[in-house]
Amino acid sequence: MSSLSLKGIRKSYGSLDVIKGVDLDIKAKEFVVFVGPSGCGKSTLLRMIAGLEPITGGDLNIGGKRMNDVDPSRRGIAMVFQTYALYPHMTVRENMGFALRFAGVAKDQIAKQVNEAARILALEPLLDRLPKELSGGQRQRVAIGRAIVRHPDVFLFDEPLSNLDAELRVHMRIEIARLHRELQATMIYVTHDQVEAMTLADTIVVLRDGRIEQVGRPLELYDNPANQFVAGFIGSPKMNFLSAEIVEKIGASVTIELVKHPGTRLTLPVTGGAVGEKVTLGVRAEHFGLPGKGSVDVTLHVDAAEHLGSTSYVYANSGGELVVIEHEESRHTNGNDRITVSISADKAYLFDSAGQRLR
Amino acid sequence: MATTRLHRNEQINGWAFVMPALVLLGIFMIYPILWSLWMSFQVGRGNNFSFGGLANIQRLANDALLVHALSNTIIFFIIQVPIMIVLALLFAVALNDATLRFRGVFRTLLFLPCVTSLIAYSSLFKSMFSNDGIINQTLVSLHLIGAPIPWLTDPFWAKMVIITAITWRWTGYNMIFYLAALQNIDKSIYEAARIDGVPAWARFWNLTVPMLKPVILFTTILSTIGTLQLFDEVNNITQGGPGNGTMTLSLYIYNLTFRMMPSFGYSALVSWVIVAIVAVLSIVQFVIARDRRRAS
Amino acid sequence: MNMALLRRSATYVLLSLAAFISVFPFIWMALGATNKSNDIVTGRLSLGSNLLVNFQNLLAQVDLVRVFGNSFLIAIISTLLTLAVSSLAGYGFEIFRSRVRERVFQLLLLFLSIPFAALMVPLFVLISRAQLNNTFIAVILPTIASIFIIFYFRQATKAFPGDLRDAARVDGLKEWQIFLFVYLPTMRSTYAAATIIVFMGAWNNYLWPLIVLQTPENKTITLVISALTAAYTPDYGVILLATVLATLPTLIIFFVLQRQFVQGMLGAVK
Known part of the structure; x- marks a missing residue:
C-alpha cells in the first residue's frame, strides 16, 4: 500500500533512448494503467520500477524510499508476467511459496x-498440480496468486491478459478489479489494449515513444484528450480525423473548411491558429448527428455497415479518409448507400498540424 | 552513463559464470596453441630442444610423408563427408514423415552406431573385413565378386574400408541434427507447397535444403574437423597402412611425437599446418554458404 | 496412387536396408563373442560355444574390474565436471550479454575448429611438466571446458524464458540460486542430451588417454581393446567380447535417456 514517485526517469541502451524523462506520482491504493502502442516503453518503465532493468537516470521512490539501486525482491513489489512465468517443475503450491522460502519465512x-491466497483466487483444488496440467486462465490465476502470497505493497502487471482468449479476458478483468477492491493495494498495470485501460484504471498514463502524453481518469482522457495521439488512442471505435484548413479567424473563433469537402465550413471557438494553417478536425463516432441537427452537414459514401444488434457502425469514406459513424439512423444504413450526417461545433475537437489540441 | 549497482551486478555475474570455463580453456587450449607456435621454431629430440630458425619449415617443404597424409585426409574428406550428409538428410526427411510407421524404431536403429566407441567399432570392422571375413564371404557367395577383395592389404580398398566405417558410425548422428531441425519447420509450408503443385523433389531441394542450411553448414564443419581428427579408426584398423595408404594428419603427428624419433618442434609445426587448413576450410565453407544465400 | 504406393514401398525397403546395415555389426559383435577367433575371421555368423573360454581368456589378460573401474571413474567425473563448467558458461554467455563477452564467445567459436591433434603435443609437455603424467587428472582436466558443450548450452538457453528468470529475481533469488533452482530443473532434457554426448565422449576417448596413461593399472577399456586388436595374432573372440562389454554402458545410457536426448537436441537446434 505504498505510493510511488518517478522523477525524471530515463533509460537508454547505449545511444538509444528508450525512456526519455518520465515524471509521475502514484498514490497509495491507486490502480494505474500504463497504455500505449507497442514500443512506447511502457513495459520497460514497469520493469524499471520492478528493478529488472537498471535505471539510467532520475529517481524512483516507493513508499518514500529511493529504490533505484535496490534489489527487486526488496522493493515491496510483486509482478505478474505476460507469459505467467510459472516454474514448470514445481506444483502450484511450491510456485506460490517459492519467494517466501527464499525470504526465510517459516514453513x-x-x-x-x-x-x-489460494482461497482468495479459488485455487485450492489445483494446489498440487504442475503448471502444464492447468489451462491458460488457471495459470494466470496462479501467477496472480504467487504475487498475492508475498503481501506486496505494489502489484505490477505486465500485459497479463494478452495470452488469453477474448471471453476469458473479460472474466479475468473483472477478477482483477475485484482483487484490487479486496486487497486495497497499489497496482500498476501495463497493456496495449485501451479497453482494459478504460475498464480497470483509476488513472491512465498514456505513453508514446518513451514519454508521457497524458495522465488522467479514464473518462477525462476520453472527453478531454490533450492531443491528437491520445484522442486517437483512447476510445473504441477510434475518433475520426478529417483534414481541414483554417480559412477565417475572427477574435476568439476560427472557421475551417474540410479539405475533402470544399465548401463545408465549421466555426469553432478557438483562440490559437492562423489563416491558411493545416489542421485536423476530430469527431467521435457517436457525435455525428442526423442531417440538419448540427452545425454543418456532410454527405459520405458508405463502404460497409456493421450491425451488432445493440448498436451499428457505419464505415463511410470521405475522399480517402475513413469515417466511423454511430447514430440513430446507422441501423438502417447499408453498404453502397450515401449517408448525410451533421457535425456539431460544440462536440468537435481541433488539432494543429503538430497534433496539439486547439480545441 | 552512470553505472548502477544493478548494472554492475550483471557484469560481475556475467564474468563469474563464464570464468571457470575461460580459465580452463586458457590453460588447456590457448596456452598450448601459443606454445606450439614458439615450439615450431625449435629443433631437437624429446625435451632437449634449441632454437632452429627455419629448419623445421625446410623439413616441411621436403616431407613426402606429410604430403601423403595430407592427400589421404583430403580424399577422405571429399568422398566421405558429402556421402554421409546426403544419406543423413535423406533418412531424416523420410523419418520426418508422420505417416511413416515404425519411425521411432528406424530412428533408434539408425542412431545406434553412435553409441559404439571408435575403438570398439574399429575392431569390429577389422574383423569383418578380414581376407576370409564375413564381408568377402557374403560377396563371393552372392557372386558379386569372383575373388576376395584385399580390403586391408591394398591401399585403395583400405581407404574404402575407412570411408565405409566412418559413414556407418556418423550418419545417424548427423541425421539426428537434421531431424531435430526438420521438426521445427512449420508443416503448413509443405501443405501450401503441395496445394501449389510443387513436386516432392522440388519440395526437398527448394524448401527443405534451404531451411536446413544453417544445420547443414554446422554439421559440415563438425564433419570437417572430424576428418582432420581422424585417428582412432586408422590407428586400429590399418595402422595407417598399407604403405601409408591410410596415413592421416593426426596419426602422422602422433607418430612424429611418440613413435618415430620424438621431435616436438617439428610436430608442433605440422599441427599448425592443420590449424591453417581448418581456418581456410571454415572460411571457404562460410563463403560458399553466403554466396548460395545471395544467389537464391 | 500407384506412384505414391511405389514410393512408399521404396522408402520402407531403403530404410530397412539402412537399419540392417546399422545393426549388423552389433549382431556380428554379439555372435562373435561366442565364437573362436578362427571362426570369426572366416566369417562364421552363428551362435558359437566359445563364450566362456573367451571370457576366461579375457580375464587372464586383463584385470576387468580395474579397467572398467578406471573407465567409469574417468567418464563419470568428466561428465559431471564438464556439464557443470560448460553449462555455467553457456548460460552466462547467453543471459548476461556484454560486448566484451560476445567477442570472447566468437573467439571460442573460432577455436572450436582446432583439432585435438594440433594441441596434443604441447598439452603432453604441459602435463609432463606439471608431473601429472599417468594420472586420471591429466585425462580429465583438459576435457572439462568443452567449447562444443558451451555452444550447445548457449543455444539451448535461448529457449529458457526470460520471464522465468525475472520472476525468480522478483522472488528474491540470487543469480546462482536462479541457475541452481530454476534453470537446472527446467532444462532437464538439455542436460540429459548433454550427458549422453559427454559421457560417450569420455567413455570412448582414446587418443588422449593413450598418450597420458602409460601403466597397465591405469588403462581404460578402450585402451585395452586397442591393445588386444594390435596384438600380432589378435584373438577376435576375446576382442569382440571386450567390445560387447565396452559398448553396454553407453548403450544402456542411450536407451534410458533416449526420449530426453531427442527433446534436448530439438531445443539446441532451434
Missing part, C-alpha cells in the same frame, strides 16, 4: 499464506 507460515 507453517508459508503454508498459511499460500492457503490464504
Whole structure:
C-alpha cells in the first residue's frame, strides 16, 4: 500500500533512448494503467520500477524510499508476467511459496499464506498440480496468486491478459478489479489494449515513444484528450480525423473548411491558429448527428455497415479518409448507400498540424 | 552513463559464470596453441630442444610423408563427408514423415552406431573385413565378386574400408541434427507447397535444403574437423597402412611425437599446418554458404 | 496412387536396408563373442560355444574390474565436471550479454575448429611438466571446458524464458540460486542430451588417454581393446567380447535417456 514517485526517469541502451524523462506520482491504493502502442516503453518503465532493468537516470521512490539501486525482491513489489512465468517443475503450491522460502519465512507460515491466497483466487483444488496440467486462465490465476502470497505493497502487471482468449479476458478483468477492491493495494498495470485501460484504471498514463502524453481518469482522457495521439488512442471505435484548413479567424473563433469537402465550413471557438494553417478536425463516432441537427452537414459514401444488434457502425469514406459513424439512423444504413450526417461545433475537437489540441 | 549497482551486478555475474570455463580453456587450449607456435621454431629430440630458425619449415617443404597424409585426409574428406550428409538428410526427411510407421524404431536403429566407441567399432570392422571375413564371404557367395577383395592389404580398398566405417558410425548422428531441425519447420509450408503443385523433389531441394542450411553448414564443419581428427579408426584398423595408404594428419603427428624419433618442434609445426587448413576450410565453407544465400 | 504406393514401398525397403546395415555389426559383435577367433575371421555368423573360454581368456589378460573401474571413474567425473563448467558458461554467455563477452564467445567459436591433434603435443609437455603424467587428472582436466558443450548450452538457453528468470529475481533469488533452482530443473532434457554426448565422449576417448596413461593399472577399456586388436595374432573372440562389454554402458545410457536426448537436441537446434 505504498505510493510511488518517478522523477525524471530515463533509460537508454547505449545511444538509444528508450525512456526519455518520465515524471509521475502514484498514490497509495491507486490502480494505474500504463497504455500505449507497442514500443512506447511502457513495459520497460514497469520493469524499471520492478528493478529488472537498471535505471539510467532520475529517481524512483516507493513508499518514500529511493529504490533505484535496490534489489527487486526488496522493493515491496510483486509482478505478474505476460507469459505467467510459472516454474514448470514445481506444483502450484511450491510456485506460490517459492519467494517466501527464499525470504526465510517459516514453513507453517508459508503454508498459511499460500492457503490464504489460494482461497482468495479459488485455487485450492489445483494446489498440487504442475503448471502444464492447468489451462491458460488457471495459470494466470496462479501467477496472480504467487504475487498475492508475498503481501506486496505494489502489484505490477505486465500485459497479463494478452495470452488469453477474448471471453476469458473479460472474466479475468473483472477478477482483477475485484482483487484490487479486496486487497486495497497499489497496482500498476501495463497493456496495449485501451479497453482494459478504460475498464480497470483509476488513472491512465498514456505513453508514446518513451514519454508521457497524458495522465488522467479514464473518462477525462476520453472527453478531454490533450492531443491528437491520445484522442486517437483512447476510445473504441477510434475518433475520426478529417483534414481541414483554417480559412477565417475572427477574435476568439476560427472557421475551417474540410479539405475533402470544399465548401463545408465549421466555426469553432478557438483562440490559437492562423489563416491558411493545416489542421485536423476530430469527431467521435457517436457525435455525428442526423442531417440538419448540427452545425454543418456532410454527405459520405458508405463502404460497409456493421450491425451488432445493440448498436451499428457505419464505415463511410470521405475522399480517402475513413469515417466511423454511430447514430440513430446507422441501423438502417447499408453498404453502397450515401449517408448525410451533421457535425456539431460544440462536440468537435481541433488539432494543429503538430497534433496539439486547439480545441 | 552512470553505472548502477544493478548494472554492475550483471557484469560481475556475467564474468563469474563464464570464468571457470575461460580459465580452463586458457590453460588447456590457448596456452598450448601459443606454445606450439614458439615450439615450431625449435629443433631437437624429446625435451632437449634449441632454437632452429627455419629448419623445421625446410623439413616441411621436403616431407613426402606429410604430403601423403595430407592427400589421404583430403580424399577422405571429399568422398566421405558429402556421402554421409546426403544419406543423413535423406533418412531424416523420410523419418520426418508422420505417416511413416515404425519411425521411432528406424530412428533408434539408425542412431545406434553412435553409441559404439571408435575403438570398439574399429575392431569390429577389422574383423569383418578380414581376407576370409564375413564381408568377402557374403560377396563371393552372392557372386558379386569372383575373388576376395584385399580390403586391408591394398591401399585403395583400405581407404574404402575407412570411408565405409566412418559413414556407418556418423550418419545417424548427423541425421539426428537434421531431424531435430526438420521438426521445427512449420508443416503448413509443405501443405501450401503441395496445394501449389510443387513436386516432392522440388519440395526437398527448394524448401527443405534451404531451411536446413544453417544445420547443414554446422554439421559440415563438425564433419570437417572430424576428418582432420581422424585417428582412432586408422590407428586400429590399418595402422595407417598399407604403405601409408591410410596415413592421416593426426596419426602422422602422433607418430612424429611418440613413435618415430620424438621431435616436438617439428610436430608442433605440422599441427599448425592443420590449424591453417581448418581456418581456410571454415572460411571457404562460410563463403560458399553466403554466396548460395545471395544467389537464391 | 500407384506412384505414391511405389514410393512408399521404396522408402520402407531403403530404410530397412539402412537399419540392417546399422545393426549388423552389433549382431556380428554379439555372435562373435561366442565364437573362436578362427571362426570369426572366416566369417562364421552363428551362435558359437566359445563364450566362456573367451571370457576366461579375457580375464587372464586383463584385470576387468580395474579397467572398467578406471573407465567409469574417468567418464563419470568428466561428465559431471564438464556439464557443470560448460553449462555455467553457456548460460552466462547467453543471459548476461556484454560486448566484451560476445567477442570472447566468437573467439571460442573460432577455436572450436582446432583439432585435438594440433594441441596434443604441447598439452603432453604441459602435463609432463606439471608431473601429472599417468594420472586420471591429466585425462580429465583438459576435457572439462568443452567449447562444443558451451555452444550447445548457449543455444539451448535461448529457449529458457526470460520471464522465468525475472520472476525468480522478483522472488528474491540470487543469480546462482536462479541457475541452481530454476534453470537446472527446467532444462532437464538439455542436460540429459548433454550427458549422453559427454559421457560417450569420455567413455570412448582414446587418443588422449593413450598418450597420458602409460601403466597397465591405469588403462581404460578402450585402451585395452586397442591393445588386444594390435596384438600380432589378435584373438577376435576375446576382442569382440571386450567390445560387447565396452559398448553396454553407453548403450544402456542411450536407451534410458533416449526420449530426453531427442527433446534436448530439438531445443539446441532451434
